Amino acid sequence: MSRLLKESKRYGANMKRLHPLVKAHFDNINRKGQIPAVRNDLPAVREEKQFKSLEDWKYTVGDKVMIVKGALKGTVTSIIRTQKETNGFMLEDGPTKEVVIPPNYWLQSESSHVVEYPKVVTSEYFKLVGTIKDETSGESRQIAANDVVFRGKYWDEDYKKMMPYRCIKNKEEYIIPWPRPDKPEDDKFCTEEAVALERTYEPVSIFESDIPSDLNLRDPLAKRKSRFERKQQLLTKKDLKLLQSPAMPYSDTKKAFFRERAEIRSKQITEMSAEVADFIGKRVADHLNKIKDPYMWQYIKKVSGDRKKR
């Protein structure tokens, strides 16, 4: 089965195609079958409404936040995880729930089936915390942003991509930087960054290539030709034979038919003699000179041979 066919879910139930009410019914059945620990705290978001870009999320893992709701109001903590399906966040010291998990899901350190599990919260549950430095006194203090906006972009060396500047809404002079991501640890088989980025080839001209045209990088003993080579194949004798229509000899019957046709054509009269024309002309003149009806004359003028064509 091709990848596209698999994705199209041609054969089998496609939940995306179901009516929202029917989908909700199936989701309900699914939820009942799940253990409570795995159930989402927030309602699932449709795929098209799910956050994708950084600008959608606004906050990312590692951001310092202050809880503004519930019993933990005022706690400053950080985001440890984001949940794509619900557009939700998990906080390090955020709200938790007691869930019962079966023994086969237990970790090594656990001894009880009741576990404290972080609750997923929406972005309304907290505010982003940034640090500003007072230039005169040199003291730094933390501020919480009601909302953030994005102004401009810069190259972030740690993320290795263009990142938007995150400013506090209505106070855009304050920029809250993105948290530093965890540095990826190199494996022992990894190529070093400096080696990977080293430039070993520089083209001299964009019109002429330094690479020889007859250079073949393929294994000369390979069974099949590459598809590029196959395209450049020349016509073989067999191909030519197939492409040319066969020159079949005419049968005797056909030849006789041609001869007869030529004979008939040679006999055909192609020009009218003056005698015949005069004979017919007299007959026509006798007839036409008797016609008095103006409508008949109108018709004759329309169909006559000497009528001027437009």
Add this chain to the structure above:
Amino acid sequence: MSLTAQQAFKKLPQKLQNFFTRYPPAPFKKYASTPTSTTADDANPFLPNIHPVTNKTHNPIYSMRRQSDLYKLAYKFGVSDLLPTLNNGKMFFQEKYDNKKPLRGVVNPKGHIWERTLEARKAAIQEAVSKADDILVEHRGMKYKRRLERRKAEQKTWV
């Protein structure tokens, strides 16, 4: 304005001029009135002729529709009699009307069912009336027969 022969010939539609060029009319060339060999000199282009070698009937060179077109055009210019014999004895205009085969229903109307059975019913009634006394005697017996005879005998012969 009277037309000369040359002027009149030019008035002839191109379709007819072409036809008469290829098939000159009667005094210059004759055409068979029945199907002949396709290679014959007098082969009629309006008739289905037979090929001498294959013995197969070829379609006429001019189809029935084209024959009709030519005839109707030639009729308007007074040269319809110069065309070869048409296929299937095809006729047009007054000739066609005069030779029209009358409808069978018009010649011998079928009539209503009462019209068709009238004579027979009349005959049957006549026969029954003439035999009325015999039938009555058959059903009512000898007593009735004798009564009839007595009535006949006692009939007044004077007024």
